[in-house]
Amino acid sequence: MWGTGKGPTPTDCFIARVGFCENVIFERNASIANLSIDSLETTVTGTWDRRVLFDIDGVAPSFKTITVETRITTKDSVQKVVEVANQTHRRCPVHATLSRATVMIFRLIVNGQIFPL
Incomplete structure (x- = not known):
C-alpha cells in the first residue's frame, strides 16, 4: 500500500x-459533581482477530472486547469518583453504541x- x-x-x-x-464526558460529569481532578488519563485497548484481513477462517x-482504563488522581472521595465514572458510562454516546455491539470492560x-464499577 501507500x-x-x-x-x-x-x-x-x-x-x-x-x-x-x-x-x-468524564470531565463534564466531574464538573457538574464538583469533583476536583489533579490528573486524568484514559487508556483504551481492543482485541480483534486479524485473520479477517486475509479472509481466513471466516x-x-x-x-471482541474493548477495555477502557481510567486513572484519576484527586483529593475527593473515591465514592464521588465512582459515581462520576458510572454517570459517564450511562451518558456517553460512544459507550452506549459500542456496548450494544461488543464486550466493554x-x-x-x-x-x-483499582475500584470496581
Whole structure:
C-alpha cells in the first residue's frame, strides 16, 4: 500500500476516539459533581482477530472486547469518583453504541488503587 507505515491505523484512530469521548464526558460529569481532578488519563485497548484481513477462517471483523482504563488522581472521595465514572458510562454516546455491539470492560484506578464499577 501507500505511506510509510508509521502513522496510526484506522483501528488505532477508532480506539483513540473511544478514550477521547470517555475523557470529555468524564470531565463534564466531574464538573457538574464538583469533583476536583489533579490528573486524568484514559487508556483504551481492543482485541480483534486479524485473520479477517486475509479472509481466513471466516472470522468476524468486529472487536471482541474493548477495555477502557481510567486513572484519576484527586483529593475527593473515591465514592464521588465512582459515581462520576458510572454517570459517564450511562451518558456517553460512544459507550452506549459500542456496548450494544461488543464486550466493554472498564477499569477505574483512583489514586493508584483499582475500584470496581
